[in-house]
Amino acid sequence: MDYTIEKKIPSYFQGNQTISKKDLVDGIRKDFPNLKESSINVYLSKLKKEGVLKNPTRGIYALQGNNEFCPVINxxxxxxxxxxxxxxxxxxxxxxxxxxxxxxxxxxxxxxxxxxxxxxxxxxxxxxxxxxxxxxxxxxxxxxxxxxxxxxxxxxxxxxxxxxxxxxxxxxxxxxxxxxxxxxxxxxxxxxxxxxxxxxxxxxxxxxxxxxxxxxxxxxxxxxxxxxxxxxxxxxxxxxxx
Structure with missing residues (x-):
């Protein structure tokens, strides 16, 4: 089940760099109606720790993947x-x-x-x-x-x-x-x-x-x-x- 949800995560963004937590949770509940919201929150925390998702600001999620800012220091x-x-x-x-x-x-x-x-x-x-x-x-x-x-x-x-x-x-x-x-x-x-x-x-x-x-x-x-x-x-x- 966990792996199945992880594979679906990118589809919830639909080309957007960020989405609200509400939209992300709603998308997961639609595809996995048996999941309680508390279980989804635990799973989202797990994905953040694993680097699949990032949480740049409160209530907003983004897919991991952009580079860190590392300019050339001569x-x-x-x-x-x-x-x-x-x-x-x-x-x-x-x-x-x-x-x-x-x-x-x-x-x-x-x-x-x-x-x-x-x-x-x-x-x-x-x-x-x-x-x-x-x-x-x-x-x-x-x-x-x-x-x-x-x-x-x-x-x-x-x-x-x-x-x-x-x-x-x-x-x-x-x-x-x-x-x-x-x-x-x-x-x-x-x-x-x-x-x-x-x-x-x-x-x-x-x-x-x-x-x-x-x-x-x-x-x-x-x-x-x-x-x-x-x-x-x-x-x-x-x-x-x-």
């Missing part, structure tokens, strides 16, 4: 991360490059920036240290700075303040922002993500179709950034298309 980025880590071993920070977003876009930007996001208390200190080493570095640049200097420069490092409890991940011993964080920040920081503003719909659709996205994580971070409604609205539009 040696230059690693050296910068390790230098900051050596000088400031106890701070929270992450590092990344805007080129990582290319795989989600139709049109490829010509300029890429290295981003360092760290605790506000040390941001200025890190800024001056990198400046002293001859780096083209900008601290929390505004719209005018982007237009006059950053857009016309190469090999730029941008220092941003890291929001507390921002979702980050560790890969290759380097702390980077999670894809959930990037998707939320993209809606808020229109200067840094200027090249992506015209493709937000396409970027969200690409991200949700290619990678594992934890919607609960996105919503919690969006709430911390006071943009929960905007982010949830865009997620809902994306999921409706998928």
């Amino acid at each position: 040696s230059k980025l690693k050296r910068l991360f390790n230098k900051i880590k050596k000088d400031y071993p106890f701070i929270d920070f992450c590092i990344w490059n805007t080129i990582w977003l290319n795989g989600l876009m139709r049109h490829q930007p010509f300029k890429y920036y290295t981003i360092v996001e760290l605790e506000k208390d040390v941001a200025q200190s890190v800024f001056y240290k990198l400046k002293d080493k001859g780096k083209q570095v900008f601290l929390e640049p505004d719209t005018e700075t982007f237009e006059l200097y950053i857009h016309n420069s190469d090999d730029v490092i941008i220092i941003k303040h890291l929001v507390s409890e921002a979702p980050v991940i560790e890969t290759e011993n380097i702390i980077i922002p999670s894809l959930e964080k990037l998707l939320v920040d993209m809606i808020i920081d229109t200067n840094l993500y200027g090249a992506q503003q015209g493709e937000l719909d396409f970027i969200y659709e690409s991200a949700f179709s290619k990678f594992e996205i934890n919607q609960g994580k996105m919503k919690r971070y969006a709430q911390r950034r006071n943009k929960e409604k905007e982010v949830e609205h865009r997620m809902n539009l994306t999921l409706a298309k998928n």
